[in-house]
Ligand code: NAD
């Protein structure tokens with residue numbers, strides 16, 4: 578029986594993780610769940626899965642939940658509660674499905690407690706990849722990717738040596754606006770941006786897909802997960818999202834991982850690794866699909882992808898600033914405060930205003946992250 582905690586259990590990844598768990602109750606036991614503010618759904622999940630501990634964003638929400646959870650479930654709240662749930666003694670694996678760099682302290686707490694990490698929360702690796710990977714290595718903790726591209730690469734690399742990798746290629750669907758020119762992006766609405774052609778995901782990552790920031794974050798995520806250089810990472814557009822990513826080896830052999838776009842497959846693989854199990858998802862028929870398409874990434878059309886590569890190469894505090902500024906810009910766009918193309922303006926000006934420094938601890942990261950957030954909120 579594998580014991581699982583899920584940070585961000587009420588979101589898109591969190592609910593799909595619970596769907597996998599519900600299909601195999603003989604294999605998995607949920608021991609911890611956390612949510613930001615969706616108290617009703619968290620209570621429902623607590624009643625169904627009976628975890629030992631649940632966490633909500635605030636004391637008020639936690640007090641409201643306490644009356645309705647099963648008798649054996651303890652309710653905690655806030656940053657401390659999140660860290661407590663993440664490092665909970667009983668869990669074997671912690672699925673990090675919180676959105677944004679606020680997931681970082683809890684992820685590190687889980688690693689310190691020796692938990693295997695099922696990593697969906699890519700912003701933590703972008704913000705502090707060197708710290709997270711170093712700590713995981715020290716503690717002998719595995720970081721298993723849930724992001725579909727990274728799960729694909731992880732599967733392609735099974736049994737391969739890192740020295741054999743020539744290039745890793747991340748595929749990108751292109752997001753909601755892939756067939757529009759830059760001129761056609763003036764004044765697009767929040768609802769249009771939230772309408773992703775292939776994937777149903779949380780709001781923030783859906784906007785990140787439209788700006789191609791998501792692929793930029795994934796480039797940095799791949800660098801840390803697979804210990805490759807930025808020159809070894811490429812991105813192409815693949816509108817069908819059937820090939821989830823592929824690796825080219827030194828002998829020019831390529832291995833790709835394929836499947837229908839359904840996040841439950843990579844989530845499940847992280848939960849069952851190194852084993853596989855039957856799944857409630859649909860099968861892929863290549864005959865039905867017929868054709869797959871690929872085209873070169875356009876770095877002029879998507880300047881924030883280029884900037885993500887630049888920040889990754891700069892290293893130090895640069896990726897943390899890129900990420901934090903983007904988090905704020907996306908939330909300002911979602912609230913109607915700025916236009917879609919302003920997301921680029923906000924992120925670019927935060928990065929160009931910032932002097933890159935070394936950052937080697939959580940305190941330094943929190944300072945840089947905080948500066949970028951304050952700057953991005955007003956520019
Ligand atoms: P979501 O918005 O659907 O869910 C986010 C979760 O985080 C919710 O449970 C929410 O309650 C919780 N949360 C939000 N603010 C919080 C706060 N202040 N304190 C505590 N908890 C808080 O997001 P999602 O789409 O599930 O994405 C989660 C992560 O997974 C992101 O890092 C995203 O990039 C990554 N990811 C998502 C997908 C996908 O298909 N949705 C695919 C790949 C990677």
Ligand code: MG
Pocket residue numbers: 724725726795
């Ligand atoms: Mg992805």
